[in-house]
Amino acid sequence: MICAQDYPRPLNLVIYRSGLILHEVTPEFGIFWDWAFLAKGLNFAACKGFSHGTDLASCAPYDTNTGRKVPPYVPGEKHLPG
Numbered sequence: 362m363i364c365a366q367d368y369p370r371p372l373n374l375v376i377y378r379s380g381l382i383l384h385e386v387t388p389e390f391g392i393f394w395d396w397a398f399l400a401k402g403l404n405f406a407a408c409k410g411f412s413h414g415t416d417l418a419s420c421a422p423y424d425t426n427t428g429r430k431v432p433p434y435v436p437g438e439k440h441l442p443g
Contacts, residue, residue: 370392372392374407383426384428386428390411391412392410393409398425399422404425405422406422407420407423409421420433
């Protein structure tokens with residue numbers, strides 16, 4: 362659920378390759394705050410959280426080719442997936 366803000370909110374993350382949609386990821390709650398490719402593009406991480414009032418965000422890594430989640434990613438940790 363999202364409050365009725367009057368500004369754009371990133372509700373979906375769409376991964377493209379060569380102009381074709383590979384995957385569309387929607388957070389279970391809130392909005393996407395950040396995302397990044399990892400492991401030279403083999404994985405991507407998407408960080409979701411509430412639009413107001415908290416610094417709590419959770420990040421989940423995905424396999425770019427399959428769109429499936431891979432082991433957890435925590436920002437700032439030295440061991441990244443892949």
